[in-house]
Amino acid sequence: MVLDHTAALKKLKEIIRDYEDELLVSSTGYTVADAVRNWLEFGLSGWGSGTVDKCTILTNKHIIPVLGARKLVDLTADDVDRWLADKAKTLSTRTLRELRSILVRAVSRAQARDKVKRNVALLCEIPKGREGRPSKSLTLDQAEAVLKASEGTALHAYVVLSLLLGARTEELRALTWSHVDLDGTPPSIMVWRSVREGGDTKTRKSRRTLALPRRCVDALKLHRERQDVAKRAASDSWQDNDLVFTSKVGTALDAHSVRHSFRTVLKKAALNATDWTPREMRHSFVSLLSDSGVPLENISRLVGHRNTSVTETVYRKQLRPTLLEGAEAMDRIFPNS
Structure with a gap:
């Protein structure tokens, strides 16, 4: 009972502080899914159709299924860190960077519309993902x-x-x-x-x-x-x-x-x-x-x-840079006896 009272008091103090700072969130029911869908619909004006399709696929496959149901005001940096760490087991670093970028942009748009007080995604580092399949060349x-x-x-x-x-x-x-x-x-x-x-x-x-x-x-x-x-x-x-x-x-x-x-x-x-x-x-x-x-x-x-x-x-793996000038000059200077 004491713990419940302490937690409630802490939450009340946070609300009062936000009110005093004029940061009180207007839409406490607004979810991460709402934010990213709004960004996909209105925040990609002027972007290429290929980029829009790619962002939509990444969002629907990797962001909404995991974070979508969470209220945006309750999303923490720890939530985002855990999500990225889990995705790093199967995705490349480049894809992780794209996912974090989408989330940052979506939350920034929501922040500008008083849906959330800060962008916790900006506090998170991008972990190293899986190594991509190395390119190779035909013989x-x-x-x-x-x-x-x-x-x-x-x-x-x-x-x-x-x-x-x-x-x-x-x-x-x-x-x-x-x-x-x-x-x-x-x-x-x-x-x-x-x-x-x-x-x-x-x-x-x-x-x-x-x-x-x-x-x-x-x-x-x-x-x-x-x-x-x-x-x-x-x-x-x-x-x-x-x-x-x-x-x-x-x-x-x-x-x-x-x-x-x-x-x-x-x-x-x-x-x-x-x-x-x-x-x-x-x-x-x-x-x-x-x-x-x-x-x-x-x-x-x-x-x-x-x-x-x-x-x-x-193409570092495809190139075969061989510096011959020095060897050829030394063969002339010091011919094989």
């Missing part, structure tokens, strides 16, 4: 097997351009025929767009024009012939967006459809389909160029990086 034999397996499929030209040009998957999905020059000297493509919001490439340096290897030219010519056949078959259903890579009715490919088709190719190449993703063709491009002795500076320009340090950071 030359594996790359040849994938190229061979893709022949005769709708993804053939896509695979060829990914492996032989190192273009990002979001760049290829946005590639238009108006940016393809198969008759030029040399033949080339202009990698000027992506499926990112606004159609911009990842960075300004990513906007580049690439000469086409002969194998890419042949694949694109064959792909254009097959697309013409698909247009005639679709008739009035065809949506002409000038896109190089499309569905059977001319609409843009999404990431899921590319992954699905790529896995079919991998199975034909006798590779484990779950071990590889389309973006690792770009990693393979870097690795194969590095193995053949192409300088890092050239590789960096080809993949559209700001500088070589970005290339070294992103």
Whole structure:
């Protein structure tokens, strides 16, 4: 009984203090779920549809099921710490950072509307999550097997351009025929767009024009012939967006459809389909160029990086930097007796 009285007295003092500080919360029934849903509905104006979808999925899968029913005024930093620590067992550090960011933004919006007096999510550190699956690259034999397996499929030209040009998957999905020059000297493509919001490439340096290897030219010519056949078959259903890579009715490919088709190719190449993703063709491009002795500076320009340090950071496992100058000079100075 004494404990109940003490707790009640403590709560009363907190309410009085909040009232005196003009911080009394107006909506004590407002939950964490209410806050994040309000943010999703009204706080993402101007954001890309992909980002909105991602935030919605993360919220519905990881925040609302665990914290959603709790009243926002009762949410503590300890609650958030425990939630993040539990999620760290199965999620990457990057995903944990995104989850905390969503919660911080949602609570900040609620705080600005007098639903809660402070943002406890700001008091919480992001724990280290699970290590993500490391990216890897195909060997030359594996790359040849994938190229061979893709022949005769709708993804053939896509695979060829990914492996032989190192273009990002979001760049290829946005590639238009108006940016393809198969008759030029040399033949080339202009990698000027992506499926990112606004159609911009990842960075300004990513906007580049690439000469086409002969194998890419042949694949694109064959792909254009097959697309013409698909247009005639679709008739009035065809949506002409000038896109190089499309569905059977001319609409843009999404990431899921590319992954699905790529896995079919991998199975034909006798590779484990779950071990590889389309973006690792770009990693393979870097690795194969590095193995053949192409300088890092050239590789960096080809993949559209700001500088070589970005290339070294992103593709450190694919690059084989060998400093030969010193060894070669010493062999000349001190020849083997």
